[in-house]
Amino acid sequence: MAGSLKPFEQGLKEERDGFLYLVTTPESRALRHAFFGERAASKIPDVPSDTPTRKIEKIAVIGAGTMGGGISMNFLNAGIPVMILETKQEALDRGVGIIRKNYENSAKKGKLTQEKVEQRMGLLSTTLSYDDIKDADMVIEAVFEEMGVKEIVFKKLDEVMKQGAILASNTSTLDVNKIASFTKRPQDVVGMHFFSPANVMKLLEVVRGDKTGKDVLATVMQIAKKIKKTAVVSGVCDGFIGNRMIEQYSRQAGYLLDEGALPEQVDKAIEKFGFAMGPFRMGDLAGNDIGWAIRKRRAVDKPDIQYSKTADLLCEMGRYGQKTGAGWYDYKAGDRKPYPNQQVNDMIVQHSKDLGITRRKISDEEIIERLVFALVNEGAKILEEGIASKASDIDMVYLTGYGFPLFRGGPMLYADQVGLYNVALAMKKYAKGYHGEAWQTAPLLQKLADEGKGFND
Ligand SMILES: NC(=O)c1ccc[n+]([C@@H]2O[C@H](COP(=O)([O-])OP(=O)(O)OC[C@H]3O[C@@H](n4cnc5c(N)ncnc54)[C@H](O)[C@@H]3O)[C@@H](O)[C@H]2O)c1
Numbered sequence: 001m002a003g004s005l006k007p008f009e010q011g012l013k014e015e016r017d018g019f020l021y022l023v024t025t026p027e028s029r030a031l032r033h034a035f036f037g038e039r040a041a042s043k044i045p046d047v048p049s050d051t052p053t054r055k056i057e058k059i060a061v062i063g064a065g066t067m068g069g070g071i072s073m074n075f076l077n078a079g080i081p082v083m084i085l086e087t088k089q090e091a092l093d094r095g096v097g098i099i100r101k102n103y104e105n106s107a108k109k110g111k112l113t114q115e116k117v118e119q120r121m122g123l124l125s126t127t128l129s130y131d132d133i134k135d136a137d138m139v140i141e142a143v144f145e146e147m148g149v150k151e152i153v154f155k156k157l158d159e160v161m162k163q164g165a166i167l168a169s170n171t172s173t174l175d176v177n178k179i180a181s182f183t184k185r186p187q188d189v190v191g192m193h194f195f196s197p198a199n200v201m202k203l204l205e206v207v208r209g210d211k212t213g214k215d216v217l218a219t220v221m222q223i224a225k226k227i228k229k230t231a232v233v234s235g236v237c238d239g240f241i242g243n244r245m246i247e248q249y250s251r252q253a254g255y256l257l258d259e260g261a262l263p264e265q266v267d268k269a270i271e272k273f274g275f276a277m278g279p280f281r282m283g284d285l286a287g288n289d290i291g292w293a294i295r296k297r298r299a300v301d302k303p304d305i306q307y308s309k310t311a312d313l314l315c316e317m318g319r320y321g322q323k324t325g326a327g328w329y330d331y332k333a334g335d336r337k338p339y340p341n342q343q344v345n346d347m348i349v350q351h352s353k354d355l356g357i358t359r360r361k362i363s364d365e366e367i368i369e370r371l372v373f374a375l376v377n378e379g380a381k382i383l384e385e386g387i388a389s390k391a392s393d394i395d396m397v398y399l400t401g402y403g404f405p406l407f408r409g410g411p412m413l414y415a416d417q418v419g420l421y422n423v424a425l426a427m428k429k430y431a432k433g434y435h436g437e438a439w440q441t442a443p444l445l446q447k448l449a450d451e452g453k454g455f456n457d
Contacts, residue, residue: 064095
């Protein structure tokens, strides 16, 4: 601007000074990090770029529920034929109806021509028989999240699918190695963890089993590009990269309620930091009953993990979130705006009393630190264990799947910009507080902090 308004030499100098100032800001570094991080995510250290890939021209999807439908749309949008398999005709009719409705809605908004709607629907077919899908090049399973059901499906796939077909699971929590063991071809089995709504969300976690073939990985990364996803490879662990980290974030959010905060304060603080949605609004959107079911399972599998009881008490009140019109907040029909609810807030205050906690005023700064550093600490463990091969992969998961603010570059880059020394210091302080056991600094984080380095150096 200055170049056109001021004498040319002076304008040039002012613009140059402006550029030099902007290029050194944390925001500029974050955006460059995200740009290169996206490209780096598609490169897997031990899978060379000339690894041969398999031909993918026909897809089969098992299950026409929330995920199966959304996953199918990705391929239809890219012009790749999809056949969906279900156990009952009604489930197929419902699933196909939802896909059509989604396309019709896009057409109404002028985003898609009616001709394109029909073209995409024309690529979709359905079946109740495995015999019809045996020639698919890739099959993506999206049935109920139960190991017993996955076992039935994968044994059947192993029996019927042609040799060389890729067998993918959309499981969000189950062990992909175990799923692979149900087949005699574990090299062909891989996790493809889409996020809901699967036709909208950019992120795809590609879960690499111990025996997943390199050509299978290379093929999945290639097809991910075709369907316009940001694919990030994760090793096998509970929750993979994204959900394993978010669990620590959610635990802190719960503890903040026990100590003195209310949902609205927590959400507003982290939204001001730049998150698309705070943890309680996110819970209401996803359904609080899903977390409830996971905690019940954890109570059996991993009884040492502790949580604030407030989320369970909320579910006991029947407040599952937007789908029941009531969760951490109240909702009005046709409106996603959250309205704080007095009974919920009374329940939270009463719970602190029951625990013998004197509630205190918690600053927004503490809320942000505890939520974000909880992500960072778990991210450091994930990096150290090799579940993620580089820090920028973790950042890409958070930028594309969890609404982490782009201008902060993801949790790991944000920690680098704060300085790992400062992050480790804050963690030590929180380790002395309420549920301090959650703040055992990851050894990698401590080591880098001691050496004056960052995750992305
Ligand atoms: N909902 C999410 O936000 C989300 C996100 C990521 C991953 N996932 C995972 O995706 C999978 C599916 O979840 P969903 O939310 O779509 O569930 P859903 O209940 O909406 O759909 C599951 C579908 O699978 C069908 N089904 C069940 N058993 C079957 C079988 N043996 N053969 C064929 N079809 C069968 C059911 O009829 C149902 O239509 C789960 O593994 C889940 O963990 C879900």
